[in-house]
Structure formats: structure tokens, C-alpha cells
Amino acid sequence: MADDKLRLTKNLENMAREQGFAAFGIAPAVLAPVTAQRLQDWLAGGQHGDMIWMEGRADERASPQNLWPDVRSVIMLGMSYAPAHDPFSLEKVPDHGRISVYAQGKDYHDVVKRALKHTARWLVENSDCEVKVFVDTAPVMEKPLAEAAGLGWQGKHTNLVSRDHGSWLFLGAIYTTLDLEPSMGGKDRCGSCSACQDICPTNAFIEPYRLDAQACISYLTIENKGPIPTKYRKAMGNHIYGCDDCLAVCPWNKFADQAAANKAFLPRAELAAPALADLLAMDDAGFRTIFSGSPIKRSGRNRIVRNSLIAAGNSADATLVPAVTALLDDENVVVRGAAVWALLQLDRNQFDHEKEVRLSKEPDPDVLLEWRSTETSVAAAH
Structure with a gap:
């Protein structure tokens, strides 16, 4: 038997x-x-x-x-x-969005x-x-x-x-329901290494082996439906869907055989290095076309555009100002709020002009808070 x-x-x-x-x-x-x-x-x-x-x-x-x-x-x-490519390859390409490796195929x-x-x-x-x-x-x-x-x-x-x-x-x-012979269990081999803890952009690890999901970029960009908390926006950099930093830095990856990877997960060109300008211009139909067959489709257009606006605000790329400004009129309040923040980072003069035109017409309290964030900052400074 x-x-x-x-x-x-x-x-x-x-x-x-x-x-x-x-x-x-x-x-x-x-x-x-x-x-x-x-x-x-x-x-x-x-x-x-x-x-x-x-x-x-x-x-x-x-x-x-x-x-x-x-x-x-x-x-x-x-x-x-x-992955066959370096997950950090877009870290210093701020006009492109970084998508987690697992979601590129x-x-x-x-x-x-x-x-x-x-x-x-x-x-x-x-x-x-x-x-x-x-x-x-x-x-x-x-x-x-x-x-x-x-x-x-x-x-x-x-x-x-x-x-x-x-x-x-x-x-x-x-x-x-079969009673099969169990395999020998795994043994923790992390040792004294703290690479994954040290690299986290938002310091989401409370301690080794314990993650505060609310501070994790993967949670913020995928699960979180509302505005990205202000304190994490700069740390997000150009991450627009997930974050591989703690995974990619793991020393054990050097033993991973890329030949063993399932070919279904090979990155699609449009997801390996998407331009922020293209992402900011997406409507619902465009989103469904770009992300068809991808796990990203579950997030929906608004969340990805929100994330892309945060990345745009971190990019220092003035050519994105027109695309950001256009999203100040978006129907979705979370997108509008993110557009306000991104514009403030990219062009203060344009921000002040748009604020004068739009502040009295904005019905959403969260978007109003974004417009008034500079007033709060000035008051705090004094």
C-alpha cells in the first residue's frame, strides 16, 4: 500500500x-x-x-x-x-511606469x-x-x-x-481526501539578511516577517480604492501597479533558473515599459484594450490612471503637464484629486492658475483638500 x-x-x-x-x-x-x-x-x-x-x-x-x-x-x-530582465531597470526612467513582474504577462x-x-x-x-x-x-x-x-x-x-x-x-x-505522505517541510534560510526590509520604499515592514499592508506599494496601487495617502506618494516613485523591490533584491534569486519560468508569463511589450503619457491618456475602452488578459484589468482604468498621476508627479517631466491638466476634468474624483497633486509637483504656476479657475467649482471635499494643500503648508510654516 x-x-x-x-x-x-x-x-x-x-x-x-x-x-x-x-x-x-x-x-x-x-x-x-x-x-x-x-x-x-x-x-x-x-x-x-x-x-x-x-x-x-x-x-x-x-x-x-x-x-x-x-x-x-x-x-x-x-x-x-x-524574470529574464532586471526588475529595477525602470527605476531611473521616470517617464515610464513600473509594473510588477507578475502582471506583465x-x-x-x-x-x-x-x-x-x-x-x-x-x-x-x-x-x-x-x-x-x-x-x-x-x-x-x-x-x-x-x-x-x-x-x-x-x-x-x-x-x-x-x-x-x-x-x-x-x-x-x-x-x-487522499492520505498522502507529506514532504519534508521547508527550513528558513534568510539568516541575518535584511535586504528586503532595507529596500522597501515606504518602510512597510513592522519587523521581519510582518508587513503592514496599508503602507505597502502593492496594496496602495492595487487594493486601495481611494486617494493614495500623501505620506506615501513620493516614495512610490514610478510604481504604478505593485512593487517588486523586496522580492527582486532577495539574494536567493541568483539561483532562479529563468529557463524554468512558464512562458505564459513572458512580458508583453506594452506592459514591460509603459509610457506615462500613454497611460494618462487612457479612457475605459483604451484601458480594456491595453490590459486585456492581464491581472491588471481587475483594478480598472481609474485606479491605474490615479497611480500614473502619482508617478507623473514624481517624474519632474514638464511634458506631462498638458496630460495631467486634462485630467483635472475627469469624472472620477480620485483621478481628479491625484491630478491636482501631480500638477502641483510639476508646475506651480500652472497649478496656481488652475486653482483660481476651478476651486470654487469643485464639488468634492477630497479634491478641494488637494487644491488647498498649499494653503495648509503655508499656514503650518508660519
Whole structure:
């Protein structure tokens, strides 16, 4: 019986690799109690921001069997998206936006889930079991489970680190009623390294292994629906969707084999280095065209234009002033507010002129605060 299970597991791993997965392991369907406690502490501290869904199903997230009582094993799979280019290459190209590596190709939700379903279907056809598959959208603690399955360890930046793939793995899970032999768990190998903590532009790490999502550029540019808090705007630089800094600086990336990366995640030219001028000019139809098939499409046009306006304000590029000024008339109040801030950074004279024309006509209180920010600054100085 044991030999049969081992043979099934090996054949399953081979099938998973045929589907494009670069990492494979099996975790028991019970997470250590410390995992649930860390989640509760994080939620209690409010560090999840507006991600309310983290609260609503916290009990199910804390242990696989809380989500599905029949699960006996969790098959954890990793798909590499190791970049062929330097994620920092646009850091000093301020008139272009920086998009997180994972979002420059096809939507990983679609690619990983398709491969998971094929792998799970093979398992059902070759054994007497039930399965459920999950990619990122269910109350599943993928990273602790991946560590328990031996795919790597949860690093100081809170993401999974692999000895073979660095910080560049998409994770997927297959819950099964089969009682499979667990893999040897991962071992923390971060040591004394603090590179990911030191590089964070917004100092979002409260301490190693603990992130305040509300200060993280990925959260601010993707999850946050309102205005970008003023204190983080300069630190965002030209990040317009996500931030790879803490991942990209990880020393373990030097072992990541780019040849193992799934080709579906190769960057599209228009997403690898988008010009801010083009992004600022997008209407809804243009947004849907540019970001079709990308995970960015979920954010919607307004959020990406908001982020691009912050990047424009940080660019010191006066040629963007006309595009920024045009967005002062945008229907979306968050976009208008970001345009006010960007114009102030780029051209104070133009800002003063537009303020005189528009201040009395602006109906939204948040946009009015943006226009009056200079008045507050002057008053504070005196």
C-alpha cells in the first residue's frame, strides 16, 4: 500500500511538471497553531487595511480542515515567473511606469488554475478521491502550506522563498481526501539578511516577517480604492501597479533558473515599459484594450490612471503637464484629486492658475483638500 502511494505521488508530480509547475510538495492538512495566531495578530493590528475578506473567513483560512473537513492532504504547486530582465531597470526612467513582474504577462489566475485543474483531474482519474483546487482567491494560507510542503520558506518579506526559484513562484493548492505522505517541510534560510526590509520604499515592514499592508506599494496601487495617502506618494516613485523591490533584491534569486519560468508569463511589450503619457491618456475602452488578459484589468482604468498621476508627479517631466491638466476634468474624483497633486509637483504656476479657475467649482471635499494643500503648508510654516 505504501509503495502504491509513493508511485501515485511520483506520477502526480510528473503530471504536474508536464502542466508547467516547477515545484511540487505535499503538506498535511493541518497547519501549526502558530500560523493561526499570527494571522489573528495581524488582523487585530489592522495591518490588512481594506482587505476585509481576510477577516470574514479567518477561521477557514487558519486551517485547511476548517475550510473542507474531508481534506487529508494538500498538494502544493509552484509555477515560476522568474524574470529574464532586471526588475529595477525602470527605476531611473521616470517617464515610464513600473509594473510588477507578475502582471506583465498573462493573468496568473487563469494560467495556474487551468494547470491545477488538469493535474487534479488526472489524480481523480487515477485514484479514489475527491479534490478541490485553489489559486489565490479562496481562504487558503498558500505560503505556510507551501513551506510545510517543502517548496521553500516564508521569508522576511512574507513571501515564499525557494532555493531553486528565488522569490518568483506563483502558488496553487489541490486539497484532496487522499492520505498522502507529506514532504519534508521547508527550513528558513534568510539568516541575518535584511535586504528586503532595507529596500522597501515606504518602510512597510513592522519587523521581519510582518508587513503592514496599508503602507505597502502593492496594496496602495492595487487594493486601495481611494486617494493614495500623501505620506506615501513620493516614495512610490514610478510604481504604478505593485512593487517588486523586496522580492527582486532577495539574494536567493541568483539561483532562479529563468529557463524554468512558464512562458505564459513572458512580458508583453506594452506592459514591460509603459509610457506615462500613454497611460494618462487612457479612457475605459483604451484601458480594456491595453490590459486585456492581464491581472491588471481587475483594478480598472481609474485606479491605474490615479497611480500614473502619482508617478507623473514624481517624474519632474514638464511634458506631462498638458496630460495631467486634462485630467483635472475627469469624472472620477480620485483621478481628479491625484491630478491636482501631480500638477502641483510639476508646475506651480500652472497649478496656481488652475486653482483660481476651478476651486470654487469643485464639488468634492477630497479634491478641494488637494487644491488647498498649499494653503495648509503655508499656514503650518508660519
